[in-house]
Amino acid sequence: MRITCPICGERDRREFHYQGAAVALDRPAPDAGAESWDDYLHNRENPAGPTRELWHHEAGCGAWLVVTRDTVTHEMQGSELASALQEADS
Amino acid sequence: MRFSGLRVLKEGLTGNKGWRPHWRDPEPKPAYDMIIIGGGGHGLATAYYLAREHGLTNIAVLEKGYIGGGNVGRNTTIVRANYFLPGNSEFYSHSLKLWEGLEQELNYNVMHSQRGLINLFHSDGQRDAFARRGNAMINQGDDAELLDRDGVRRHLPYLDFDNARFPVYGGLYHPRGGTARHDAVAWGYARGADERGVDLIQNCEVTGINIEAGSVTGVQTSRGAINARKVGVVVAGRSGQVAEMAGLRLPIESHVLQAFVTEGLKPCIDHVVSFGMGHFYISQSDKGGLVFGGDLDFYASYAQRGNMPMLEHVMEAGMTLMPMIGKARVLRSWGGIMDMTPDGSPIIDKAPVEGLYLNCGWCYGGFKAVPGSGYSFAHLMATDRPHEPAAKFRLDRFRTGRALMDEEGTGSQHNLH
Ligand SMILES: Cc1cc2nc3c(=O)[nH]c(=O)nc-3n(C[C@H](O)[C@H](O)[C@H](O)COP(=O)(O)OP(=O)(O)OC[C@H]3O[C@@H](n4cnc5c(N)ncnc54)[C@H](O)[C@@H]3O)c2cc1C
Numbered sequence: 001m002r003i004t005c006p007i008c009g010e011r012d013r014r015e016f017h018y019q020g021a022a023v024a025l026d027r028p029a030p031d032a033g034a035e036s037w038d039d040y041l042h043n044r045e046n047p048a049g050p051t052r053e054l055w056h057h058e059a060g061c062g063a064w065l066v067v068t069r070d071t072v073t074h075e076m077q078g079s080e081l082a083s084a085l086q087e088a089d090s
Numbered sequence: 091m092r093f094s095g096l097r098v099l100k101e102g103l104t105g106n107k108g109w110r111p112h113w114r115d116p117e118p119k120p121a122y123d124m125i126i127i128g129g130g131g132h133g134l135a136t137a138y139y140l141a142r143e144h145g146l147t148n149i150a151v152l153e154k155g156y157i158g159g160g161n162v163g164r165n166t167t168i169v170r171a172n173y174f175l176p177g178n179s180e181f182y183s184h185s186l187k188l189w190e191g192l193e194q195e196l197n198y199n200v201m202h203s204q205r206g207l208i209n210l211f212h213s214d215g216q217r218d219a220f221a222r223r224g225n226a227m228i229n230q231g232d233d234a235e236l237l238d239r240d241g242v243r244r245h246l247p248y249l250d251f252d253n254a255r256f257p258v259y260g261g262l263y264h265p266r267g268g269t270a271r272h273d274a275v276a277w278g279y280a281r282g283a284d285e286r287g288v289d290l291i292q293n294c295e296v297t298g299i300n301i302e303a304g305s306v307t308g309v310q311t312s313r314g315a316i317n318a319r320k321v322g323v324v325v326a327g328r329s330g331q332v333a334e335m336a337g338l339r340l341p342i343e344s345h346v347l348q349a350f351v352t353e354g355l356k357p358c359i360d361h362v363v364s365f366g367m368g369h370f371y372i373s374q375s376d377k378g379g380l381v382f383g384g385d386l387d388f389y390a391s392y393a394q395r396g397n398m399p400m401l402e403h404v405m406e407a408g409m410t411l412m413p414m415i416g417k418a419r420v421l422r423s424w425g426g427i428m429d430m431t432p433d434g435s436p437i438i439d440k441a442p443v444e445g446l447y448l449n450c451g452w453c454y455g456g457f458k459a460v461p462g463s464g465y466s467f468a469h470l471m472a473t474d475r476p477h478e479p480a481a482k483f484r485l486d487r488f489r490t491g492r493a494l495m496d497e498e499g500t501g502s503q504h505n506l507h
Pocket residue numbers: 127128129130131132133152153154155156158159160161162163164165166167168169294295296297324325326327328332347348349383424425426427452453454455456457458459
């Protein structure tokens with residue numbers, strides 16, 4: 001599996017740390033209530049097919065990426081800088 | 091059809107013409123009292139104990155593929171009761187006791203072999219942790235013995251004891267741990283359930299769960315609708331998808347775990363052995379193949395195959411610990427879909443939908459759990475009350491934070507187990 005970092009280009013999967021589903025971009029407000037926080041921390045879509053997830057280019061430039069990847073075929077379908085996505089959001 | 095020494099002899103002398111299929115291949119009926127989704131080890135054991143312990147036989151097990159085609163036929167077959175935390179401790183202890191009577195119970199040779207399991211340690215800190223684990227096992231009524239270096243040497247003379255980076259300090263020995271023939275466990279439970287009247291329906295994929303006014307009424311399948319007031323979801327790595335059919339999101343992420351087997355060799359590894367400084371554990375099958383594995387690949391996956399980094403890690407760790415296996419040729423590698431929970435422990439509980447029951451989250455350790463899980467889940471489905479040894483496997487423990495069972499002590503968070 002190779003992942004394309006928008007900054008460094010295509011790199012071996014070993015350079016990256018996998019964080020999981022890209023839910024961290026939708027963190028609930030501190031006072032959102034126990035239910036939202038439970039859902040955010042624990043419950044997952046867990047799709048068989050394309051999914052958006054967070055990878056950290058730990059042994060590279062240090063950027064956090066949102067990678068779209070197919071969990072059935074392991075095909076990489078694109079990656080963006082998490083910081084760019086968050087700026088576009090705010 | 092019963093197995094016995096006499097029967098084997100008779101069949102052997104008469105051309106083996108008397109053996110019959112071990113279970114029927116029935117058409118699904120329009121309705122059952124209960125439906126079990128998933129014909130893996132846990133689903134089949136649940137059906138068996140529903141019939142055996144609770145006299146409930148109007149039951150269907152719906153399997154989308156074939157019996158034994160899931161993780162129950164893909165695992166590395168290690169059976170043990172060396173857990174540490176309340177909840178896991180009593181459950182796996184109960185399950186191991188069921189294992190010990192399983193062959194007589196099922197009249198089926200599941201090749202349960204209590205060859206002993208040794209978890210090695212390589213530092214003073216690890217020794218302390220294993221001593222503590224061993225005490226927990228003994229307190230639970232199971233067996234554990236802390237071996238020093240010489241003690242390990244007597245069992246495993248072939249290790250690289252003086253490895254420059256990871257010398258062997260000792261090991262935690264669990265004599266009742268061992269292995270079993272994974273397919274036979276599925277087949278034995280399947281035959282036992284079928285004999286008691288349970289319909290095992292293969293090539294029958296559940297595609298929807300019918301819910302009316304908050305209660306389950308049945309399921310949609312690739313072979314038509316089937317009604318039932320109680321439905322158990324026992325689909326291991328596919329738990330997230332089946333739960334979604336009932337509008338639920340589970341605390342589960344599906345990951346891939348790989349395993350490897352070499353060509354058949356003369357007997358050389360008598361125990362189950364695990365390395366304490368890298369992800370590697372090994373045993374030798376009765377056919378002679380060295381069966382070994384390591385840790386998850388650590389990314390979500392439904393591919394049933396893994397990637398090179400974990401393969402390389404496992405090979406390196408194996409060579410570090412026991413260089414003698416270096417010349418054995420690896421024949422095959424494969425992967426299975428693991429239903430990982432945030433704390434690495436399972437869930438046996440009612441779902442927040444009336445009539446729906448969940449059995450999932452077995453992570454990479456659910457083979458040894460097959461008898462205990464089937465027994466406890468059958469109890470829950472039949473009586474609507476949790477079975478004591480599995481009472482702590484609650485779905486709401488993540489929300490409440492109470493009684494989390496994080497054996498590794500790494501935190502209750504996805505991707506840490
Ligand atoms: C490589 C590897 C090594 C392992 N090693 C060990 C070990 O040494 N010791 C140990 O204790 N555990 C081990 N495990 C874990 C263990 O195999 C699993 O936890 C356990 O088998 C899961 O339960 P099961 O047998 O019921 O699953 P499965 O056999 O996967 O059963 C689930 C069934 O549900 C069916 N299904 C899914 N969706 C649907 C649907 N919509 N409709 C109908 N049917 C459906 C599937 O086809 C499947 O047959 C290992 C796993 C792997 C992959």
